[in-house]
Amino acid sequence: MKEILDTRFFFEHFASSEPATREKTRNKLRELRRNGDGILPTVVLAELVDHTCRRAGRNEARQVSESLLVSGLLIHSLTPAIAVIAGGLKCSHRDVPLADCVIAATAINAGGKVVTNDPHFMRFKQIKLTWI
Amino acid sequence: MTEVLPIMTAMTKARRHGLGKRGATLSTIHEIERILRTAHGPLSLNEIKRRMRAKVVRHETVRAAVEEFMRLGFVSWGSEGVVWNVEPHPQPSRRGSNRRVPDIEDLAGALAEFGTVEEWNRDLDASRGVED
Numbered sequence: 001m002k003e004i005l006d007t008r009f010f011f012e013h014f015a016s017s018e019p020a021t022r023e024k025t026r027n028k029l030r031e032l033r034r035n036g037d038g039i040l041p042t043v044v045l046a047e048l049v050d051h052t053c054r055r056a057g058r059n060e061a062r063q064v065s066e067s068l069l070v071s072g073l074l075i076h077s078l079t080p081a082i083a084v085i086a087g088g089l090k091c092s093h094r095d096v097p098l099a100d101c102v103i104a105a106t107a108i109n110a111g112g113k114v115v116t117n118d119p120h121f122m123r124f125k126q127i128k129l130t131w132i
Numbered sequence: 133m134t135e136v137l138p139i140m141t142a143m144t145k146a147r148r149h150g151l152g153k154r155g156a157t158l159s160t161i162h163e164i165e166r167i168l169r170t171a172h173g174p175l176s177l178n179e180i181k182r183r184m185r186a187k188v189v190r191h192e193t194v195r196a197a198v199e200e201f202m203r204l205g206f207v208s209w210g211s212e213g214v215v216w217n218v219e220p221h222p223q224p225s226r227r228g229s230n231r232r233v234p235d236i237e238d239l240a241g242a243l244a245e246f247g248t249v250e251e252w253n254r255d256l257d258a259s260r261g262v263e264d
Binding site: 007008011012013014015016017019022023025026029030047050051052054055056060063064066067068070071073077079080081097098099100120 | 205208217218233234235236237239240241242243244246247248249252253255256259260261262
Protein backbone atom coordinates (compact mmCIF):
# COMPACT_ATOMS: atom_id res chain seq x y z
CA MET A 1 0.00 0.00 0.00
CA LYS A 2 1.24 3.48 -0.87
CA GLU A 3 2.26 5.72 2.02
CA ILE A 4 1.99 9.49 1.74
CA LEU A 5 4.68 11.27 3.72
CA ASP A 6 3.59 14.32 5.71
CA THR A 7 5.94 17.21 6.50
CA ARG A 8 6.03 16.14 10.14
CA PHE A 9 7.62 12.82 9.14
CA PHE A 10 10.51 14.68 7.49
CA PHE A 11 10.92 17.01 10.47
CA GLU A 12 11.25 13.89 12.60
CA HIS A 13 13.81 12.49 10.13
CA PHE A 14 15.90 15.62 9.65
CA ALA A 15 15.63 17.31 13.05
CA SER A 16 15.41 14.52 15.60
CA SER A 17 18.33 14.27 17.99
CA GLU A 18 17.23 10.79 19.15
CA PRO A 19 19.30 8.03 17.49
CA ALA A 20 16.43 5.53 17.91
CA THR A 21 13.99 7.85 16.11
CA ARG A 22 16.47 8.50 13.31
CA GLU A 23 16.89 4.77 12.86
CA LYS A 24 13.12 4.32 12.61
CA THR A 25 12.69 7.09 10.01
CA ARG A 26 15.68 5.77 8.06
CA ASN A 27 14.20 2.26 8.03
CA LYS A 28 10.82 3.60 6.97
CA LEU A 29 12.36 5.52 4.06
CA ARG A 30 14.46 2.52 3.04
CA GLU A 31 11.42 0.24 2.97
CA LEU A 32 9.27 2.72 1.04
CA ARG A 33 12.01 3.37 -1.53
CA ARG A 34 12.70 -0.33 -2.01
CA ASN A 35 9.02 -1.12 -2.62
CA GLY A 36 8.26 2.05 -4.59
CA ASP A 37 5.47 2.86 -2.14
CA GLY A 38 6.59 6.26 -0.82
CA ILE A 39 4.71 9.32 -2.08
CA LEU A 40 5.90 12.88 -1.57
CA PRO A 41 3.18 15.47 -2.29
CA THR A 42 4.56 18.68 -3.80
CA VAL A 43 2.93 20.72 -1.01
CA VAL A 44 5.11 18.80 1.49
CA LEU A 45 8.19 19.56 -0.61
CA ALA A 46 7.25 23.26 -0.56
CA GLU A 47 6.77 23.27 3.23
CA LEU A 48 10.07 21.48 3.79
CA VAL A 49 12.00 23.95 1.64
CA ASP A 50 10.25 26.88 3.30
CA HIS A 51 10.89 25.78 6.88
CA THR A 52 14.43 24.56 6.25
CA CYS A 53 15.25 27.85 4.55
CA ARG A 54 13.78 29.83 7.47
CA ARG A 55 15.57 27.91 10.22
CA ALA A 56 18.76 26.61 8.63
CA GLY A 57 19.32 28.69 5.48
CA ARG A 58 19.13 28.45 1.70
CA ASN A 59 22.02 26.01 1.25
CA GLU A 60 20.49 23.47 3.64
CA ALA A 61 17.08 23.94 1.97
CA ARG A 62 18.65 23.26 -1.43
CA GLN A 63 20.41 20.17 -0.10
CA VAL A 64 17.16 18.81 1.36
CA SER A 65 15.18 19.47 -1.82
CA GLU A 66 17.83 17.95 -4.09
CA SER A 67 18.04 14.85 -1.90
CA LEU A 68 14.28 14.45 -2.05
CA LEU A 69 14.11 14.95 -5.82
CA VAL A 70 16.58 12.13 -6.46
CA SER A 71 15.41 9.93 -3.57
CA GLY A 72 13.17 7.67 -5.62
CA LEU A 73 10.07 8.75 -3.68
CA LEU A 74 7.15 9.31 -6.05
CA ILE A 75 6.45 13.02 -6.31
CA HIS A 76 2.73 13.68 -6.68
CA SER A 77 1.65 17.08 -7.96
CA LEU A 78 -1.59 18.81 -7.10
CA THR A 79 -3.62 17.55 -10.06
CA PRO A 80 -7.18 18.77 -10.78
CA ALA A 81 -8.56 15.47 -9.40
CA ILE A 82 -6.64 15.89 -6.11
CA ALA A 83 -7.63 19.57 -5.92
CA VAL A 84 -11.31 18.69 -6.20
CA ILE A 85 -11.04 16.08 -3.40
CA ALA A 86 -9.02 18.51 -1.23
CA GLY A 87 -11.60 21.24 -1.71
CA GLY A 88 -14.36 18.87 -0.63
CA LEU A 89 -12.41 17.88 2.49
CA LYS A 90 -11.74 21.52 3.37
CA CYS A 91 -15.43 22.33 2.98
CA SER A 92 -16.37 19.53 5.41
CA HIS A 93 -13.54 20.25 7.90
CA ARG A 94 -13.14 24.03 7.90
CA ASP A 95 -10.67 24.18 10.80
CA VAL A 96 -8.25 21.77 9.10
CA PRO A 97 -5.47 23.55 7.16
CA LEU A 98 -5.72 23.35 3.36
CA ALA A 99 -2.24 21.75 3.14
CA ASP A 100 -3.49 18.85 5.30
CA CYS A 101 -6.53 18.51 3.03
CA VAL A 102 -4.25 18.33 -0.03
CA ILE A 103 -2.12 15.62 1.62
CA ALA A 104 -5.24 13.68 2.64
CA ALA A 105 -6.66 14.06 -0.88
CA THR A 106 -3.39 12.72 -2.31
CA ALA A 107 -3.82 9.68 -0.07
CA ILE A 108 -7.43 9.15 -1.18
CA ASN A 109 -6.44 9.52 -4.83
CA ALA A 110 -3.59 7.01 -4.47
CA GLY A 111 -5.53 4.64 -2.21
CA GLY A 112 -2.81 4.96 0.41
CA LYS A 113 -2.30 5.96 4.03
CA VAL A 114 -0.69 9.07 5.51
CA VAL A 115 2.51 8.84 7.55
CA THR A 116 1.95 11.49 10.21
CA ASN A 117 1.43 12.16 13.90
CA ASP A 118 -0.61 15.28 13.18
CA PRO A 119 -3.94 14.98 15.05
CA HIS A 120 -5.74 16.94 12.30
CA PHE A 121 -5.67 13.89 10.07
CA MET A 122 -7.75 11.94 12.60
CA ARG A 123 -10.66 14.15 11.61
CA PHE A 124 -10.77 12.48 8.20
CA LYS A 125 -12.60 9.22 8.86
CA GLN A 126 -11.80 7.84 5.39
CA ILE A 127 -8.01 8.25 5.78
CA LYS A 128 -5.78 5.51 7.16
CA LEU A 129 -2.88 6.76 9.27
CA THR A 130 0.46 5.29 10.21
CA TRP A 131 3.60 6.48 11.95
CA ILE A 132 7.25 5.46 12.16
CA MET B 133 0.99 -16.14 -55.95
CA THR B 134 -0.57 -19.28 -54.59
CA GLU B 135 1.97 -19.21 -51.71
CA VAL B 136 1.29 -15.59 -50.88
CA LEU B 137 -2.50 -15.80 -50.77
CA PRO B 138 -2.82 -17.91 -47.59
CA ILE B 139 -0.51 -15.45 -45.78
CA MET B 140 -2.60 -12.48 -46.90
CA THR B 141 -5.78 -14.24 -45.83
CA ALA B 142 -4.28 -14.94 -42.41
CA MET B 143 -3.22 -11.29 -42.08
CA THR B 144 -6.71 -10.08 -42.99
CA LYS B 145 -8.25 -12.47 -40.44
CA ALA B 146 -5.77 -11.33 -37.77
CA ARG B 147 -6.59 -7.69 -38.47
CA ARG B 148 -10.31 -8.44 -38.28
CA HIS B 149 -9.82 -9.99 -34.83
CA GLY B 150 -7.74 -7.09 -33.61
CA LEU B 151 -4.53 -9.07 -33.71
CA GLY B 152 -1.54 -7.24 -35.10
CA LYS B 153 -3.36 -3.94 -34.56
CA ARG B 154 -0.76 -1.22 -34.16
CA GLY B 155 -1.14 1.78 -31.88
CA ALA B 156 0.46 5.20 -32.00
CA THR B 157 4.24 5.24 -32.46
CA LEU B 158 6.49 6.75 -29.81
CA SER B 159 7.20 9.77 -32.02
CA THR B 160 3.45 10.35 -32.48
CA ILE B 161 2.94 10.17 -28.71
CA HIS B 162 5.79 12.64 -28.16
CA GLU B 163 4.35 14.98 -30.78
CA ILE B 164 0.89 14.92 -29.16
CA GLU B 165 2.48 15.47 -25.75
CA ARG B 166 4.35 18.54 -27.07
CA ILE B 167 1.16 19.94 -28.63
CA LEU B 168 -0.79 19.50 -25.38
CA ARG B 169 1.99 20.86 -23.17
CA THR B 170 2.36 24.04 -25.20
CA ALA B 171 -1.36 24.63 -25.70
CA HIS B 172 -2.90 27.56 -23.84
CA GLY B 173 -6.22 25.81 -23.31
CA PRO B 174 -8.14 22.60 -23.94
CA LEU B 175 -7.78 21.09 -27.42
CA SER B 176 -10.22 18.85 -29.24
CA LEU B 177 -8.93 15.72 -30.95
CA ASN B 178 -9.53 17.40 -34.31
CA GLU B 179 -7.46 20.41 -33.23
CA ILE B 180 -4.64 18.11 -32.08
CA LYS B 181 -4.75 16.38 -35.47
CA ARG B 182 -4.69 19.74 -37.25
CA ARG B 183 -1.57 20.81 -35.33
CA MET B 184 0.32 17.61 -36.11
CA ARG B 185 3.03 17.62 -38.78
CA ALA B 186 1.54 14.73 -40.75
CA LYS B 187 -1.19 15.71 -43.18
CA VAL B 188 -3.29 12.63 -42.45
CA VAL B 189 -3.52 11.13 -38.98
CA ARG B 190 -6.08 8.52 -37.97
CA HIS B 191 -8.56 9.76 -35.41
CA GLU B 192 -8.21 6.45 -33.50
CA THR B 193 -4.45 6.95 -33.22
CA VAL B 194 -4.84 10.37 -31.59
CA ARG B 195 -7.64 9.06 -29.37
CA ALA B 196 -5.52 6.08 -28.27
CA ALA B 197 -2.58 8.33 -27.36
CA VAL B 198 -4.82 10.73 -25.40
CA GLU B 199 -6.53 7.83 -23.60
CA GLU B 200 -3.11 6.51 -22.60
CA PHE B 201 -2.15 9.95 -21.24
CA MET B 202 -5.45 9.97 -19.36
CA ARG B 203 -4.82 6.52 -17.89
CA LEU B 204 -1.45 7.78 -16.60
CA GLY B 205 -3.08 10.90 -15.13
CA PHE B 206 -1.20 13.29 -17.43
CA VAL B 207 -4.28 14.88 -19.00
CA SER B 208 -7.87 15.75 -18.19
CA TRP B 209 -10.49 15.31 -20.88
CA GLY B 210 -13.56 17.48 -20.49
CA SER B 211 -16.31 18.78 -22.74
CA GLU B 212 -14.00 21.54 -24.00
CA GLY B 213 -11.27 19.09 -24.95
CA VAL B 214 -8.02 17.73 -23.61
CA VAL B 215 -5.72 19.66 -21.27
CA TRP B 216 -2.25 18.70 -19.99
CA ASN B 217 -2.04 18.43 -16.17
CA VAL B 218 1.46 17.54 -15.24
CA GLU B 219 4.46 19.82 -15.07
CA PRO B 220 7.89 18.21 -15.24
CA HIS B 221 9.55 17.71 -11.88
CA PRO B 222 12.38 20.14 -11.21
CA GLN B 223 15.81 18.57 -11.47
CA PRO B 224 18.63 19.31 -9.03
CA SER B 225 20.52 22.44 -10.07
CA ARG B 226 23.37 21.91 -12.49
CA ARG B 227 25.58 24.40 -10.68
CA GLY B 228 28.35 22.40 -9.09
CA SER B 229 27.08 19.27 -10.83
CA ASN B 230 30.15 17.33 -9.71
CA ARG B 231 28.91 17.87 -6.14
CA ARG B 232 27.37 14.66 -4.81
CA VAL B 233 23.75 14.99 -3.70
CA PRO B 234 23.54 13.33 -0.28
CA ASP B 235 21.26 10.35 0.11
CA ILE B 236 18.07 11.18 1.98
CA GLU B 237 18.78 8.46 4.58
CA ASP B 238 22.20 9.98 5.32
CA LEU B 239 20.54 13.28 6.23
CA ALA B 240 18.82 11.84 9.32
CA GLY B 241 19.40 14.34 12.12
CA ALA B 242 21.22 16.77 9.78
CA LEU B 243 19.03 19.67 10.89
CA ALA B 244 18.89 18.82 14.61
CA GLU B 245 21.15 21.76 15.46
CA PHE B 246 18.54 24.21 14.14
CA GLY B 247 15.83 23.37 16.67
CA THR B 248 13.93 20.50 18.23
CA VAL B 249 11.27 18.56 16.32
CA GLU B 250 8.64 20.22 18.55
CA GLU B 251 9.89 23.68 17.48
CA TRP B 252 9.83 22.70 13.80
CA ASN B 253 6.27 21.36 14.23
CA ARG B 254 5.19 24.53 16.04
CA ASP B 255 6.47 26.65 13.12
CA LEU B 256 4.65 24.37 10.70
CA ASP B 257 1.37 24.68 12.59
CA ALA B 258 1.78 28.47 12.67
CA SER B 259 2.40 28.63 8.93
CA ARG B 260 -0.64 26.40 8.30
CA GLY B 261 -2.73 28.79 10.37
CA VAL B 262 -3.31 26.43 13.29
CA GLU B 263 -3.95 28.16 16.60
CA ASP B 264 -2.50 26.79 19.88
